[in-house]
Amino acid sequence: MSPFPLTWLYAPGDRPHVVAKAVASGADVVVADLEDAVAPDRKAYARAATAELLSDPQPVPVHVRVNALDGPWAAADVLAVAALPGVAGLRLPKVTSAQAVVGVAKRTALPLFALLETALGIERAYGVAAAHPSLRGIALGEADLRADLGVRDDAGLDWCRSRVVVAARAAGLQPPPQSVHPDIRDLEGLAASCAHGRALGFLGRAAIHPRQLPVIERAYLPTPAEIEQAETIIKAAATGQGALALPDGRFVDAAVVAAAQRTLSLARRG
Numbered sequence: 084m085s086p087f088p089l090t091w092l093y094a095p096g097d098r099p100h101v102v103a104k105a106v107a108s109g110a111d112v113v114v115a116d117l118e119d120a121v122a123p124d125r126k127a128y129a130r131a132a133t134a135e136l137l138s139d140p141q142p143v144p145v146h147v148r149v150n151a152l153d154g155p156w157a158a159a160d161v162l163a164v165a166a167l168p169g170v171a172g173l174r175l176p177k178v179t180s181a182q183a184v185v186g187v188a189k190r191t192a193l194p195l196f197a198l199l200e201t202a203l204g205i206e207r208a209y210g211v212a213a214a215h216p217s218l219r220g221i222a223l224g225e226a227d228l229r230a231d232l233g234v235r236d237d238a239g240l241d242w243c244r245s246r247v248v249v250a251a252r253a254a255g256l257q258p259p260p261q262s263v264h265p266d267i268r269d270l271e272g273l274a275a276s277c278a279h280g281r282a283l284g285f286l287g288r289a290a291i292h293p294r295q296l297p298v299i300e301r302a303y304l305p306t307p308a309e310i311e312q313a314e315t316i317i318k319a320a321a322t323g324q325g326a327l328a329l330p331d332g333r334f335v336d337a338a339v340v341a342a343a344q345r346t347l348s349l350a351r352r353g
Contacts, residue, residue, distance in 0.1 A: 087349055088112050088144075089287035089303045090296045091260055095120035096147070097129035099136045106141055108293040113141075116148045117160050118176050126156050130163050137169030144171035146196065151177045152187065165191035172196055176224060179203045181214035188217040200224030201231045205243050212254035221251050222289070225262035237276075241283065248284035258286035267292040277302030305346045313343035313350070 088111035094102040096117045105113045115137070121129040137145060147170055149160035164170050171194070175187060178197040187195060195217045199205055205228070212221050225240060234240055251259050261280040264273040277288060277299055288299045305313070319329055320340045327335050 087257070087286065087345070087352065088260075089300050089349075089352075091146075091287065091289040092293065092296065093120065093148070093263070093289060093291050095129070096133040097121045097125040099132045102133070102136055102145075105293070106143055106145065108296065110143065110290070110293070110296055111287070112171075113143060113145045114148050114174055114289070115145060117156070118148050118150045126150065130156075130160055134163045134167060137164060137167045139169055141169040141171075145169055146172040146174050148174040148176060148198075152183045153177075161187060161190055165193055172219070174198060177201060177204070177227065178211055180207060181210045184211060184214035184218050188215040192217065194219040196220040196222065198222055198224040199247060200227035202228075204228075205246055208246055208250035209253055212250045212256055218254075218256075220256055220259060221247060221254075222259045223247055223262045226265070244280070244283050244285070252284075258284055261285045261288040263289045263291050264295065265291070267295060270294070270298050273298050274302055303349070304352070305350050309346055310350045313346035316340060316343040317347065 090110045091112045091114055092105045092108055092110035093114045093116050094105040096102065096115045102113065102115045115133045117126065117129050117133060133147060147160070147164045150156035152175060161173065165173070173187065173191065173193050174196045175184065176198045177200045178184060179201060184195060184197055196219060197211050199208055199211065199221060200223070204211065208221065212218065223244065228243060229240065232239070247259050251257065261277065264276055266272065273295055280288065281303060287303055290296055290299060315329065316335055316339060319327060319335055329335060
């Protein structure tokens with residue numbers, strides 16, 4: 084996986100041809116979904132079809148979102164896909180405790196990614212993020228969280244968003260990707276939402292349709308002005324003088340240099 088994946092494309096596990104198309108879409112990571120995208124009477128088929136498709140290595144990382152860990156399908160999901168050559172990670176929905184992450188980590192060595200989708204999950208965000216070395220990332224599931232909290236306005240989720248960004252950083256994880264933008268036709272709204280998410284500290288975004296991918300990537304790649312600023316910071320830091328002030332008054336220390344290095348890494352990707 085790229086050190087800074089920006090696009091995570093979901094595809095329903097009971098439609099393996101759609102998962103295969105997602106693999107060829109240009110997304111950084113594909114998520115074969117056994118949970119919300121699959122009806123209860125299709126769970127067994129989705130599990131078997133996904134396992135068959137991912138029995139061979141894939142050209143891009145493919146994660147599998149298993150069903151809720153406290154439900155009747157998750158154990159079979161993990162058992163079916165955890166050792167397959169084509170699976171690069173597991174996404175765990177509706178996580179509310181560190182113990183839930185540890186329980187899955189005992190059954191597989193795959194990288195794990197926890198989705199926080201309830202008030203309790205948000206309250207325990209840092210504990211989940213620091214639960215186990217196999218836990219490589221956390222993110223929000225905003226549709227379920229919005230319902231759980233009774234939030235009607237999008238701004239009502241901003242505190243939760245910032246909480247997850249802080250928890251990921253405190254646990255030494257990569258910045259979380261944003262949750263999906265559910266209207267696949269509203270590309271302007273998607274771009275505006277990505278700009279807001281980037282300002283909050285997110286990096287990249289989950290998608291539910293390939294047409295969303297270039298919008299997300301453009302939103303999260305650095306602008307020419309940001310690249311120029313980062314190059315100035317790196318050049319100043321190369322003098323080896325420790326913390327210093329640039330001619331325009333900006334203060335440069337190790338944290339600022341690290342942010343500039345990430346900006347240039349993203350620019351090289353673009």
